[in-house]
Structures are given as C-alpha cells and as structure tokens.
Amino acid sequence: MGASELITRHSDNFEEDQLELERDIAAILLTTETAPNLEILERIEIVTAECAFGMNIFKDLFAGVRDVIGGRSAAVQKTLRDSRRTALHELKKEAHAVGANAVIAVDLDYTELSAAGNMVLLVASGTAVRIASNPASAPEHRP
Template identity: 45%
Template sequence: MIVTTTNSVEGKKVLEYKGIIFGEVISGVDVIKDIAAGLTNFFGGRSKSYEGELIQAREEALKELEDRASAVGANAVIGVDIDYEVLGQAGNMLMVTASGTAVVVE
C-alpha cells in the first residue's frame, strides 16, 4: 500500500478514485503518564511518555487508513493529512485522524 501526502504517486497513473477515507484513534493517557508529563512540564524538557502515546496513536490511525483503503479495493492513498486534537474535560484524551483519498494506481 502506497501512502503519501502528495496528490499523485510519481511515475504512476491514477486509474480509479475510490473516495475519501479516514483512520481515527482516540487514546486515553493513563495517570502514570500524566504525572510524568506534569513533572516534565514543571522541570522542563521533552515528555517521552506523551511522545510515545502520540507516536503510537499516529501509527494506529495510519494503519486503520490503510486497512480501510484495502477494504474498498485501493492500492494507494494520496493527499494524506493527519490531525491531532486533545479531548476530555481534563484534556487527557488524544484524538488522531488520518484522512486521504483511496485510489487505484497502475
């Protein structure tokens, strides 16, 4: 499966458009990671716990995007965009959405 942020795949012709598809993940940050991030916020530096959660959520959203593209018969996704949102009253939920156009390329 080819997944790209560009609107075409270099050297390949788009034969069929299958439509817009999405991959969404909503991930809760556990109490331990939240405490560790709070300490990092207080003392400064990078929050490895939040970074790890973000990386995992992004990879899962892209995997879901690929799975949905395959389900409609596509072999590529073009124009991919990834968005991030913080959800929940305490801001301890992370939503990652990957979207793009499922296509068949030669």
C-alpha cells in the same frame, strides 16, 4: 478429525489469512496528491480512520513535570507515535476495503477530547486511489 486438529488448522489458517491481509493492505501512503512515476488509475473515495487514546495517570504526572521543568516526555511521544501507526494502519485497511492500493493527500489531525488533556483523538484521512502496480505498464497520460 478431532476438535484440537480443527482448532490448530483454524489457527494456522488465521495466521496465514492475517499475513495475506497485511500484504494486501500494504498500501502506499502519500501526504501529497501525486508523486513522480505514480500513475493514478482511479480516485475511489475519501477514507478516514479514527484513533482515540488516553494517557494513563503516571504518564500525565510525568508530562506535567516536564511542562514545569522543560524537556521531552518519552512516554507521551511513544503514545502519540503508537496512535499514529494505529491510525495509518486502519486507514490502509479502509482503503483496501474499497478496492484501493494507495492513499494520497493523507492528513493527520489531533484533537483534545477532555479538558484534562488525558484523552486525544487522532483522525487520519486521505483519498483512496488505485494506482498502476507497475508504473511502466500504466496507461500513457496525454494532455
């Protein structure tokens, strides 16, 4: 087998592995402690994910103009949205790594890292839990 065949096979396996990982970490994320028809089998541990992101100078300039004249800054909103998605994805990966299939009581905290306001830290945290994959098959809860 030649080197190019090994690279191609590795590339195919890598893509398949990535897709499998994405399916595995498709954990349920809840901001509440529980939900109807959700049977928590085990609370595993607290998980966190951090995402530090910066606004480039052009976004900062336009955001500053928006501060003066009013209105929304689409560039800043997009950066915040992207960072939230990244942090939540990382939170799912952390939960998966400890054997969880859901994260409950998810909280997002934003903190400004620099006085100029061009660097922000987003911390996502929650409790990694294992839930019944089929709520109907979950053990019956008795008070």
